[in-house]
Amino acid sequence: MLVEFELIQKAQAGDDAAFNQVVLAYRKRILGTIARLIGRSEDVEDVGQEVFLRLYYSLDQLRTPEVFEPWLYRLTVNASYDYLRKQRRRNEARMSDLSEQQVMMADAAAGGKVSTEQDRRNNVKELVESLLSEIPEQDRILLTLKEVEGLSLKELENIYRVKENALKVRLFRARQRVLSAYQALGRKTGKQVVGSVK
Amino acid sequence: MEQWNNELEELFAQYKSIVPDPDASPSFMPELWKKIESRQSMVVRIRRLTQVFVAAAAAICVVLVLFLGVPSSDNFGVSGTYVDVLAEIHPAENLTPLGIRTDNE
Numbered sequence: 001m002l003v004e005f006e007l008i009q010k011a012q013a014g015d016d017a018a019f020n021q022v023v024l025a026y027r028k029r030i031l032g033t034i035a036r037l038i039g040r041s042e043d044v045e046d047v048g049q050e051v052f053l054r055l056y057y058s059l060d061q062l063r064t065p066e067v068f069e070p071w072l073y074r075l076t077v078n079a080s081y082d083y084l085r086k087q088r089r090r091n092e093a094r095m096s097d098l099s100e101q102q103v104m105m106a107d108a109a110a111g112g113k114v115s116t117e118q119d120r121r122n123n124v125k126e127l128v129e130s131l132l133s134e135i136p137e138q139d140r141i142l143l144t145l146k147e148v149e150g151l152s153l154k155e156l157e158n159i160y161r162v163k164e165n166a167l168k169v170r171l172f173r174a175r176q177r178v179l180s181a182y183q184a185l186g187r188k189t190g191k192q193v194v195g196s197v198k
Numbered sequence: 199m200e201q202w203n204n205e206l207e208e209l210f211a212q213y214k215s216i217v218p219d220p221d222a223s224p225s226f227m228p229e230l231w232k233k234i235e236s237r238q239s240m241v242v243r244i245r246r247l248t249q250v251f252v253a254a255a256a257a258i259c260v261v262l263v264l265f266l267g268v269p270s271s272d273n274f275g276v277s278g279t280y281v282d283v284l285a286e287i288h289p290a291e292n293l294t295p296l297g298i299r300t301d302n303e
Contacts, residue, residue: 023230030217044220049230056234121216128213147210175206182209183202 002026005065014057019059023052026028030076036148037080037141039129050079070158073151077141077159084137134181139174146171 002025030051054075056100062071077181132140145159153164154184160167278286293299 023227027222027226028219030216031222035220036211036217039217041220045223045226045229048222049226049233052230053233053237057237068271124209124212125216128209131209147207150214161227178267179202179206182206186202 001069002029008059008062008065008068012062013120014067019056022055026072027052030072031074033073033145033149034080037076037144038083038087039125039132043083047079049085050082054079067158070155073145073155073159077145081137081141084140090138131178131181131185135174135177139170139177142167142170143174143178147175 003022007018007021009013009133011022027048031044031048034047034051035041038044038047051072055072058075062068135143142156142160145156146153151159156167157164
């Protein structure tokens with residue numbers, strides 16, 4: 001926990017200064033998670049504000065401060081999912097030429113056309129985001145929380161309020177789809193994408 | 199297969215370092231509070247509107263109860279069923295000249 005339970009209790013009781021402190025404590029972490037979940041840096045703050053707005057209006061429903069973090073993650077997941085769903089149409093338009101883009105990004109990430117370190121990082125970022133766009137938004141979020149954010153199954157169980165086995169099945173399927181897309185890409189480019197990214 | 203799995207894991211790990219936790223802009227908190235306040239005023243407006251609606255509905259209910267509760271002058275003093283009222287208005291002896299036979303006869 002980044003804050004004391006008492007601070008959360010004060011915020012629950014309507015203390016705006018305490019709420020401010022809670023936001024300041026979690027802001028950076030939540031914005032980072034959102035950035036990796038939605039993949040669009042320009043909208044991260046908007047989604048982050050939506051998360052804390054929802055927190056402000058739902059804080060009184062929180063029964064015990066011990067479950068505050070899973071609660072905050074759940075709000076983050078929901079706000080990110082809502083955002084991704086709204087963006088779906090735009091993404092679908094981009095998907096039409098995605099495979100071509102993916103090949104170019106994988107090629108670039110492998111070092112072929114990369115001129116600077118920043119370009120290479122951008123290409124890896126875009127490659128991961130395009131691979132994640134191959135799966136439905138909900139699975140994308142779940143997989144990112146597990147594989148990128150490094151949350152344990154127990155933590156995910158608390159966030160999603162779903163049994164561990166159900167989560168394992170969803171994660172396995174999502175990962176398999178991403179893996180297939182990645183393998184297909186590797187075969188097209190004929191290179192190890194990650195090998196030269198190190 | 200194992201190699202692909204490892205590569206994918208590595209790719210995810212790199213992604214986390216490539217997309218670090220960003221610093222919020224200075225306008226983050228003021229904008230957040232602006233959004234909270236605008237939502238609050240909307241909630242207050244909706245609450246007021248709901249109160250007005252409930253009060254109006256209650257007033258209409260009271261008016262309807264009064265209207266239905268007070269007996270009208272047309273049926274004032276009338277009691278019994280429709281058949282009883284008809285029998286009262288048209289006694290059996292008045293019906294005989296009209297050729298209508300009653301059970302009593």
